Amino acid sequence: MIRRITLKEIASELNVSISTVSKSLKDSHEIGEETRKKIKAFAKAHNYRPNNIALSLKNRKTKTIGVIIPEIVHHFFSIVINSIEKFSTENGYNVIIAVSNESFEKEVLNMETLANGHIDGIIMSIAKETLKKQDFHHIKETIDLGIPVVLFDRVISDLKCDKVIVNDKQAAKEATQTLIDDNRKNILLLTSEDYVSVGNLRTEGYLEALKDNDIIPDSDLIIKVKDKKGSELEMSHLEDELEKVLNTKKVDAILGVNEIYAGSALKVLKKNKISVPKEISIISFTDGVISRYSSPSLSTISQHGEIMGERSAKLLIDKLIGKTESNQYKTEIINCSLIKRESS
Amino acid sequence: MIRRITLKEIASELNVSISTVSKSLKDSHEIGEETRKKIKAFAKAHNYRPNNIALSLKNRKTKTIGVIIPEIVHHFFSIVINSIEKFSTENGYNVIIAVSNESFEKEVLNMETLANGHIDGIIMSIAKETLKKQDFHHIKETIDLGIPVVLFDRVISDLKCDKVIVNDKQAAKEATQTLIDDNRKNILLLTSEDYVSVGNLRTEGYLEALKDNDIIPDSDLIIKVKDKKGSELEMSHLEDELEKVLNTKKVDAILGVNEIYAGSALKVLKKNKISVPKEISIISFTDGVISRYSSPSLSTISQHGEIMGERSAKLLIDKLIGKTESNQYKTEIINCSLIKRESS
DNA sequence: TAATTTAACTATAACGTTGTAGCTAACAAA
DNA sequence: TTTGTTAGCTACAACGTTATAGTTAAATTA
Structure with a gap:
């Protein structure tokens, strides 16, 4: 085991001062060419690398971004992280991941750890529980400490930070209009509980489309899937509710706010021998792996996680390097696109 | 914006020395109770938090683990990361993620960055390209620097580090035996190219099972899916090859080394109106989301990513806190389990 | 020759901590 | 009274770096 050599050690080996070594390695012309060459050769031979922690302490910059997300094992979020990691690395930043697991408490803890730790800025998507509680003090405090924050996907409007969202409502x-145009008037909506902002926006969009076409919304056709810790329960709730509605109401299309819901719905339909898309057509948010490999494959609304990740990282890094004003905040809106597959 | 207060500032505000402040906050009895209380109250009121970077520099410990993985958008790896993150956080460690994208060059770069950066140890799964090249100098160098490394899933044997693997071959x-017991003798294997150690082991297991049952392996029934950057190409290669074999050979079962392959195979079978599991039954490695939502759902071999992640993190942290000898290396083997669903 | 410039280096402080050693005044023991 | 002990504090060095401000000797200029 060879410990990394330091400037001090190089200095004492070569009988020069630490300053001389530091300057030589930075190719300062304050140092004579001969000395410089000798030092650089020695440093190279001993595989010198500056100690980044010492640099962080000195520069008050860690070159690291913290990312707080509700889940990792989730197609959309993993795409976003991947994209954040990619853009950040390309720009000389590391990425620390923290998972809130949709829990308020854990999110606050994550925030605390990151905020007095090794990061220059934070990119996050807010946990469901936090949205429900409407308690954002931890985010505010972080911002007050001068740590720039970028929110993506699940955001709240009155925070002094950049945001990247999707035109969920539109x-x-x-998507609803597409279904209506296909002559489907009895559209069932599979959505999340009210406090989830994106679910809400999507519900609004659905309702607006109905209104535009003079279809009276039927509250029985809106299933708000209960959020249970442990997704098995969540899914069985969805399946029970859906089956109930299918038995009592006419349904000729389903709009899901995510692909897990849509995938589960597909299972229920299959079990009940209802053909997709002939009898019921399906469109779902989240263009993930389920949609592609299910059968029939699902038509989806892609939220372009890659773009979201990249934009978020760019907004943050631009702040960090002082490219954009630290007291001006942007909200970028990314347009979803409908990917047509077999289910519609 | 309120910058974080430092010991120095507290000291000068209260007209005491920095040492006094530091000791008070650590409840040292060197300091009189009155002073201690006053200082603690002041620190609390000003929301004092020790600067972790200064601590890292002093203690030569960052309390951060680096994770290098080939991909994030991948069910197995995302489960492992999730589990590493969970265990690490519970034990006071942060997690930095770096993605090699299956590229040797990127992996080496990742390693470099992490190794002279903010981490105490590394958990990694080796990129395909690195396995192909058989060049592990970067890993060796990191180990030589005294940075403990834990390899998981894709490992190589002659490195001085802990390893966590799965009993792939067995x-x-x-799984092959299960298929044979079900009277399927013409089992097609969908595997990866030779240099991927896990694919290889799985192929070996397949061949051994055939041998045990006196079935002569047919090389036409082994499809080695070509690894192309950009998985679309990869999949079309698989689909073409598979269709070719289905047209020329009798096949009554498929064993896939991962669920993407199996999912794609399922699509081909469906297209060719071959019923699963009646005509062809399928078992696949990787118990992911595709398997659950495909139809029929796929029987899979779970590699227990959660356990892998946790074990890896535990092995590393035990080394870091000196609980285990730094020059002794363990290899933990996790037993896969077969999860029976509709496809077999 | 004396003053000034310049080349080539070194010393120091600082980033925020902590642990060790050192200091001072008050009190107890001899 | 002198010495010793203790409580309660402070000074200093160190972790590894860099930027600023010296320092020295040689070379240049007047």
Whole structure:
């Protein structure tokens, strides 16, 4: 085991001062060429690398971004992380991941750890529980400490930070309109509970499309899937509710706010021998792996996680390097796109 | 914006020395109770938090683990990361993620960055390209620097580090045997190219099972899916090859080394109106989301990513806190389990 | 020759901590 | 009274770096 050599050690080996070594390695012309060459050769031979922690302490910059997300094992979020990691690495930043697991408490803890730790800025998507509680003090405090924050996907409007969102409402409206245009008037909506902002927006879009076409919304056709810790329960709730509705109401299309819901719905339909898309057509948010490999494959609304990740990282890094004003905040809106597959 | 207060500032505000402040906050009895209380109250009121970077520099410990993985958008790896993150956080460690994208060059770069950066140890799964090249100098160098490394899933044997693997060969053998017991003798294997160690082991297990049952392996029934950057190409290669074999050979079962392959195979079978599991039954490695939502759902071999992640993190942290000897290396083997669903 | 410039280096402080050693005044023991 | 002990504090060095401000000797200029 060879410990990394330091400037001090190089200095004492070569009988020069630490300053001389530091300057030589930075090719300062304050140092004579001969000395410089000798030092650089020695440093290279001993595989000198500056100690980044010492640099961080000195520069008050860690070159690291913290990312707080509700889940990792989730197609959309993993795409976003991947994209954040990619853009950040390309720009000389590391990425620390923290998972809130949709829990408020854990999110606050994550925030605390990151905020007095090794990061220059934070990119996050807010946990469901936090949205429900409407308690954002931890985010505010972090911002107050001068740590820039970028929110993506699940955001709240009155925070002094950059945001990257998707035109959820419009996309839901358009998807619903697509179904209506296909002569489906009895559209069932599979959505999340009210406090989830994106679910809400998508519900709004759905309702607006109905209204535009003079269809009276039927509250029985809106299933708000209960959020249980442990997704098995969540899914069985969805399946029970859906089956109930299918037995009592006419349904000729389903709009899901995510692909897990849609995938589960597909299972229920299959079990009940209802053909997709002939009898019921399906469109769902989240263009993930389920949609592609299910059968029939699902038409989806892609939220372009890659773009979201990249934009978020760019907004943050631009702040960090002082490219954009630290007291001005942007909200970028990414347009979803409908990917047509077999289910519609 | 309120910058974080430092010991120095507290000291000068209260007209005491920095040492006094530091000791008070650590409840040292060197300091009188009155002073201690006053200082603690002041620190609390000003929301004092020790600067972790200064601590890292002093203690030569960052309390951060680096994770290098080939991909994030991948069910197995995302489960492992999730589990590493969970265990690490519970034990006071942060997690930095770096993605090699299956590229040797990127992996080496990742390693470099991490190794002279903010981490105490590394958990990694080796990129395919690195396995192909058989060049592990970067890993060796990191180990030589005294940075403990834990390899998981894709490992190589002659490195001085802990390893966590799965009993791939045995699991493949058992799965194949299950198929044979079901009277399927013409089992097609969908595997990866030779240099991927796990694919290889799984192939070996498959061959051993055939041998045990006196079935002569048919090389036409082994499809080695070509690894192309950009998985679309990869999949079309698989689909073409598979269709070719289905047209020329009798096949009554398929064993896939991962669920993407199996999912794609399922699509091909469906397209060719071959019923699963009646005509062809399928078992696949990787118990992911595709398997659950495909139809029929796929029987899979779970590699227990959660356990892998946790074990890896535990092995590393035990080394870091000196609980285990730094020059002794363990290899933990996790037993896969077969999860029976509709496809077999 | 004396003053000034310049080349080539070194010393020091600082980033925020902590642990060790050192200091001072008050009190107890001899 | 002198010495010793203790409580309660402070000074200093160190972790590894860099930027600023010296320092020295040689070379240049007046």
